[in-house]
Amino acid sequence: MRAFIRQSMLRSAMVGAAMAAALVAARAADDTVKLGVLNDRSGPYADASGQGSVIMAELAVADFGGKALGKPIEIVAGDHQNKTDVGASIASKWLDTEGVDVILDVPNSAVLLALQELVRNKAGLLMASGGGASTFSGKFCSPYGFQWSYDTYALANGAGRALARQGLKSWYLLQVDYAFGEAMAGDLDKVVGAAGGQIIGRVKTPLNTADFSSFLLQAQGSKAQVVALLNAGNDTINSVKQANEFGLPQGGQRLFGVIFFELDAKAVGLKNAQGLTTTSPFYWAQSPEAEAVSRRFMAKTGKAPTWVQIGVYSAALQYLKAVAAAGTTERDAVAAKLRELPVDDAFVKGGKVRADGRMEHDMLLTEVKSPADSKSEWDVFKVLEVIPGKDAVRPLDGSCPLVKG
The missing domain is CATH 3.40.50.2300 (Response regulator)
Structure with missing residues (x-):
């Protein structure tokens, strides 16, 4: 019986491989x-x-x-x-x-x-x-x-090291609750720690939530020097708006947006977004x-x-x-x-x-301009530093089986 099962599994694997090969060949002939x-x-x-x-x-x-x-x-x-x-x-x-x-x-x-x-x-x-x-x-x-x-490492590496160099050592993370947030938190933890800083608190937030009030109050109460928004899209827009409503930037806490676009700055308003630091692979006028x-x-x-x-x-x-x-x-x-x-x-x-x-490739360390500094509708970011690709990306290591040691 075991021999029969092994033969059946082998035949199935061979059939599957043959079908895959046939599909690849057919696609090339499209x-x-x-x-x-x-x-x-x-x-x-x-x-x-x-x-x-x-x-x-x-x-x-x-x-x-x-x-x-x-x-x-x-x-x-x-x-x-x-x-x-x-x-x-x-x-x-x-x-x-x-x-x-x-x-x-x-x-x-x-x-x-x-x-x-x-x-x-x-x-x-x-x-x-x-x-x-x-x-x-x-x-x-x-x-x-x-x-x-x-990738999440490059986003953490640029702004994380820059803010640490400015003496901002204590961090609080608002972390979206799915794979991106988990990866971003892990990479930021490594970068901040290597720069002599510390993650003193974190909270996971639901994807596509409208109310960040309880999470932001926890961040505010932590007295962390940097509040890192490990989210994107509407979640980032809402969290930046509400951070200003609760007075986090006005109280001296620096906002770090891991993913923050020109569209986000316009939705939030430069008055609320000014000074926000982010790492970006591209600026439209670069x-x-x-x-x-x-x-x-x-x-x-x-x-x-x-x-x-x-x-x-x-x-x-x-x-x-x-x-x-x-x-x-x-x-x-x-x-x-x-x-x-x-x-x-x-x-x-x-x-x-x-x-x-x-x-x-190179990454950019950027900061949102103040309304007074912005000269046109999409003149949103000030490029503070160009981070060479070799310094921006995660070093090659054995975690990927394709990388030879």
């Missing part, structure tokens, strides 16, 4: 190159990613010339609703029956980590601009997963190339792009360059080219993809 933008289109991260990420993918396709390998390039979009089962269902359909070659964006680290395993065992590639858990390119790394715009793409985006949306959205532009463009260099959409060949080709575009200059799938 008459289109298909990009899938999977993100939040209706919830707290819709403004930061959403349709704006789709528009950025369209701009990348236009800049590439509209075709790859002589085939038309198609873009599809889906709303994962910040639910892992919904995201996995859409991605499975895309990969199994709709011939999507690469999945882009994916804000919400819980969804992103679920898709990492799904793509690993199915087909296609995954290039994350929205999701940031550093474990994605750490212990959960994959030959087919690429972390493009940021270079002539960046401003040119950003102006095209503004013409379509009336808004400055977030660095999640410009990250989708860069990832889509680099994927198409890799396809052209590989001469095929077969994922192993394209993945190899992604690790080989330098990244130079409106998003980053001199970027490179490491063995673990993390794209190494």
Whole structure:
């Protein structure tokens, strides 16, 4: 009986491998190159990613010339609703029956980590601009997963070290209660501790909550010098607004927003957001190339792009360059080219993809301007420091099986 079971399991594995190989071959022979933008289109991260990420993918396709390998390039979009089962269902359909070659964006680290395993065992590639858990390119790394715009370590490393250098040693964390918050808290704990600081308190907050009053009162009562908002989107906007209502900045506590965009500053108002420190991979006016793409985006949306959205532009463009260099959409060949080709575009200059799938590039230490210092509608951030990529990103280590010791 045991021999029969082993033989059955072996046959099943062989059938599964054969089906996967057949799917890969069929995808490479498709008459289109298909990009899938999977993100939040209706919830707290819709403004930061959403349709704006789709528009950025369209701009990348236009800049590439509209075709790859002589085939038309198609873009599809889906709303994962910040639910892992919904995201996995859409991605499975895309990969199994709709011939999507690469999945882009994916804000919400819980969804992103679920898709990492799904793509690993199915087909296609995954290039994350929205999701940031550093474990994605750490212990959960994959030959087919690429972390493009940021990770939680890089966000913690920039502002965390800078604030510690200013003598701000005690920290209180408002931590969103899912994978991103957990990863961000872990990375910030390491960075602050290494800089001689201490996390003196933390509280977990529900995703997409409107009322931060009890959490902010705990932070205020802690007397921590820095109150770190480990959230994004509407949660960040609400927590900054309410922090001002309770007088945290006015009382001398410094706000650190791990993810804070121009859109957030406008929603909160520069009067309330001024002085907030954040780490960012991109500012829309950082270079002539960046401003040119950003102006095209503004013409379509009336808004400055977030660095999640410009990250989708860069990832889509680099994927198409890799396809052209590989001469095929077969994922192993394209993945190899992604690790080989330098990244130079409106998003980053001199970027490179490491063995673990993390794209190494410079980060910016920024601070929200005061109303008096802002000269135009989207003149929001003051760039305090450019952090070289080698110093910004998590060091390569053995947590990722793809990294050779």
